[in-house]
Amino acid sequence: MPNSRPLLRRSPVLVAVLAAFALLAGACGQGQDTVDDDPRPLVLATFTVIADMAREVGGDRVRVESITRPGAEIHDYDPVPGDLVRGAGADLVLDNGLGLERWFERFVDRSEARSATVSDGVEVLPIVAGEYRDRPNPHAWMSPVAGVRYVENIRDALIELDPGGRDVYTANAERYAEQIRQVGEDLRAELGALPETQRALVTCEGAFSYLARDLGLQEAYLWPVNSDAEGTPEQIANTIAFVRDNAVPAVFCESTVNDSAQRQVAAETGARFAGPLYVDSLSEEGGPVPSYLELLRHDARVIADGLTGGVR
Known part of the structure; x- marks a missing residue:
């Protein structure tokens, strides 16, 4: 209760x-x-x-x-x-x-x-x-x-x-x-077939810990919680090192924050910037995620397409 x-x-x-x-x-x-x-x-x-x-x-x-x-x-x-x-x-x-x-x-x-x-x-x-x-x-x-x-x-x-x-x-x-x-x-079916080498989810905020746990994904992020200290040089350097060390094919950022730091990670590692993910907010009616169910479905598609290059 x-x-x-x-x-x-x-x-x-x-x-x-x-x-x-x-x-x-x-x-x-x-x-x-x-x-x-x-x-x-x-x-x-x-x-x-x-x-x-x-x-x-x-x-x-x-x-x-x-x-x-x-x-x-x-x-x-x-x-x-x-x-x-x-x-x-x-x-x-x-x-x-x-x-x-x-x-x-x-x-x-x-x-x-x-x-x-x-x-x-x-x-x-x-x-x-x-x-x-x-x-x-x-x-x-x-x-x-x-x-x-x-x-x-x-x-x-x-x-x-x-x-x-x-x-x-x-x-x-x-x-x-x-x-x-x-x-x-559906999420488990969408992401469960990813090869072991592609099972790393790199985002701006550490907002995907629960989903990563459910789906057996390794998680990395620039900052743990949205705050004033986002995209610091140390955060960017650590994320670049993780992406390089693990040959992560794509990185992501949430829709409600500035994605410039993550785009820098992508540029310096050769990883794809694979588009925005939705977490803290739905979109307007008619947008990509007007409901909670669509938010989950959208993120699964974007993550899977990003990590596989759209070939699954």
Whole structure:
């Protein structure tokens, strides 16, 4: 069962800001139909991947919003006043936990909203280098196995919020979990046939530890967690040495960060820069990864094509 805890403890200044924005929103909405007219519970997710999962499980019984927009870098996101207004009005807040949303608790500590940490119960891997060494690697959703656990936690949180929807949430979660399991099987088939010499995944951020574990891939990266110290000379030199020593055919970078350091690695080693991978954010509707399932499928195709030169 995911944690349910009060959130968003507000300082007097923050209370004043919230009140001012609430009054402004009310004034702007007079005489118009607004989202506040929707009687369904408001579920607020910290980023787009969790929001997509919550929509799949919640169906039409809840309205789901993401604090961060598609394409946003979530580690050091800076909430705006509108985020605080939405947080104050939410019925349930879903966060990843594992230290991912470092910005979240700095700004929001207490509200009337329930909250649930959707990574609860996941078998956690540690970060193995850098400032956050030995802390949990937060990118557990990149493993379909862990993704199923996320779905179960979201289901339980929605049932606690809205007991009358138990049957709906349970059925939706079962259907969705089976889809995630199937994607996991497809991933293993897509990447499982890679030769031993090509089973190394080199990325900008160390966001693929869980997927690499599931698929038996050796993992290397420029920096362990997105931060201000990205692409330092030492990080670049170490990654160049790894790529050369292991004859890695291709390197990758995540869509939400600057890829210039990884392109330097590719240029100096002769490895291909094989295109962006998606981790921390979905794309806009109509983009390459509008859903969590498509994010996993897209990354599997890009990794497999990169490591085999597109010949499989």
